Amino acid sequence: MIARQSGHRGSALWIAAMAHRISGLALALFLPLHFLALGLAIEGEARLESFLRWSDQPLVKLAEGGLMFLLTVHLLGGLRVLVIENFPWHEGQKQLATLAAAVSAIVALIFLVRVF
Amino acid sequence: MSDTLAELSVSLWRGAQQGRYENYVVPQRESQTVLDVVTFVQRHLDPTLAYRFACRVGVCGSCAMTVNGKPRWTCRTHVAKVAGGGRLQIGPLENLPVIKDLTTDMEPFFAKWQQAKGVFEPSKTRHDAIAQIRPDSRARVAVDAAIECINCGVCYAGCDTVRWNSEYLGPAALTRAWTLLNDERDAGNVARLQAISASGGCHACHSHQSCQELCPQALNPTAAIAGLKRRTTAAYLKGEIKA
Amino acid sequence: MTVRLYVWQRLTAALMVPLVLIHIAVIFYATRRGMTAADILARTRGSMVWASYYGVFVAAAAIHAAIGVRNVLTEWAPVTERRAGSFAMAFAVLLVVLGARAIAALVLP
Numbered sequence: 001m002i003a004r005q006s007g008h009r010g011s012a013l014w015i016a017a018m019a020h021r022i023s024g025l026a027l028a029l030f031l032p033l034h035f036l037a038l039g040l041a042i043e044g045e046a047r048l049e050s051f052l053r054w055s056d057q058p059l060v061k062l063a064e065g066g067l068m069f070l071l072t073v074h075l076l077g078g079l080r081v082l083v084i085e086n087f088p089w090h091e092g093q094k095q096l097a098t099l100a101a102a103v104s105a106i107v108a109l110i111f112l113v114r115v116f
Numbered sequence: 117m118s119d120t121l122a123e124l125s126v127s128l129w130r131g132a133q134q135g136r137y138e139n140y141v142v143p144q145r146e147s148q149t150v151l152d153v154v155t156f157v158q159r160h161l162d163p164t165l166a167y168r169f170a171c172r173v174g175v176c177g178s179c180a181m182t183v184n185g186k187p188r189w190t191c192r193t194h195v196a197k198v199a200g201g202g203r204l205q206i207g208p209l210e211n212l213p214v215i216k217d218l219t220t221d222m223e224p225f226f227a228k229w230q231q232a233k234g235v236f237e238p239s240k241t242r243h244d245a246i247a248q249i250r251p252d253s254r255a256r257v258a259v260d261a262a263i264e265c266i267n268c269g270v271c272y273a274g275c276d277t278v279r280w281n282s283e284y285l286g287p288a289a290l291t292r293a294w295t296l297l298n299d300e301r302d303a304g305n306v307a308r309l310q311a312i313s314a315s316g317g318c319h320a321c322h323s324h325q326s327c328q329e330l331c332p333q334a335l336n337p338t339a340a341i342a343g344l345k346r347r348t349t350a351a352y353l354k355g356e357i358k359a
Numbered sequence: 360m361t362v363r364l365y366v367w368q369r370l371t372a373a374l375m376v377p378l379v380l381i382h383i384a385v386i387f388y389a390t391r392r393g394m395t396a397a398d399i400l401a402r403t404r405g406s407m408v409w410a411s412y413y414g415v416f417v418a419a420a421a422i423h424a425a426i427g428v429r430n431v432l433t434e435w436a437p438v439t440e441r442r443a444g445s446f447a448m449a450f451a452v453l454l455v456v457l458g459a460r461a462i463a464a465l466v467l468p
Binding site for chain 3: 313314317353359
């Protein structure tokens with residue numbers, strides 16, 4: 001029924017909440033895979049080692065960078081909620097949310113630079 | 117008669133829950149509000165248009181509608197500020213059943229008000245001394261910051277959690293519960309805390325803060341709901357309310 | 360979300376703030392010059408410290424993720440709250456089982 005989304009839905013804090021949700025879903029999907037990968041050590045060091053070498057591929061490293069971004073976004077987004085719910089109200093939250101997005105991107109970029 | 121500046125291309129929702137947008141051409145005028153535009157259509161172009169208003173000056177909350185995707189008071193929305201390129205799209209408030217055209221059924225909004233126990237429970241009778249409430253007490257300051265709600269429904273219409281969760285009581289009802297929780301004269305807090313701790317209660321809020329952004333009275337339901345979360349958590353951990 | 364689920368959700372969240380920060384630090388340390396299985400296992404094999412840290416982390420993540428998924432399902436999927444709750448519970452169990460298995464794989468000699 002709405003032709004155009006505007007105002008409240010594009011706001012930095014709404015985006016922060018959405019990023020928190022989407023990153024949470026993505027991490028939830030990733031976790032079982034992460035545990036399965038680590039569990040390869042049951043079959044011995046060589047098995048885990050061969051998986052780690054497989055993960056040296058650039059595309060996998062890129063995906064890992066994405067995961068670092070998602071993890072940081074989710075952490076900072078969660079902190080946003082914990083602070084709103086447990087500490088006195090602060091103005092300037094939109095700027096902090098934007099800063100959090102930047103920090104997440106920087107963390108992911110630093111990770112990528114180091115592993116490539 | 118004011119000078120006509122240009123013509124507005126106005127799209128109004130016609131119908132009920134099912135319906136469609138219909139287009140009208142309305143002369144733009146100086147200091148024109150969106151309510152003026154809707155009124156013009158009903159008076160000069162189509163008398164069958166249904167819409168709601170009362171005070172026209174931003175104190176009653178009756179004229180709230182969705183204007184270019186955003187819920188706002190139409191009497192306090194200047195056309196010049198929102199009609200990009202001379203176009204306006206006006207629909208009824210979201211998240212509420214549509215009765216006809218631009219009027220919604222506010223009953224669910226008020227039903228949730230009751231569910232949240234947004235009703236004062238007296239603790240004294242007329243035979244008792246009048247309660248002495250200090251206006252600068254922390255509790256009263258909290259109440260004063262949240263009490264000026266005129267039930268316009270804008271926050272409810274703008275809330276995505278209301279949209280996604282039909283049980284969610286919504287920002288207005290919860291903000292009223294917060295004011296009563298902080299009212300030293302009120303005796304109904306245990307039941308109230310229990311009511312807002314159930315499935316559609318304050319814990320469903322994700323702090324999107326659309327309510328706070330949109331409230332024409334500059335209230336902050338997000339902060340009020342955060343306060344409710346703290347109070348209900350404390351009550352739950354102390355065993356005063358059950359999950 | 361009821362007050363009970365809310366409390367569990369927020370408590371595990373608060374607990375995981377330092378755990379995640381440590382995890383990110385470990386990731387950066389471990390990848391400082393190419394990570395091998397030998398590197399990882401040298402750290403984790405026989406370590407009660409790592410077992411405890413990851414044990415707490417897995418438990419907290421399982422609870423937190425399950426409640427989060429439950430919330431998203433009730434709001435975004437056409438399922439009843441009961442169905443969402445059952446799915447979430449199963450997901451939590453899956454995470455605990457796979458997580459415990461991974462910890463065992465890395466810690467047990």
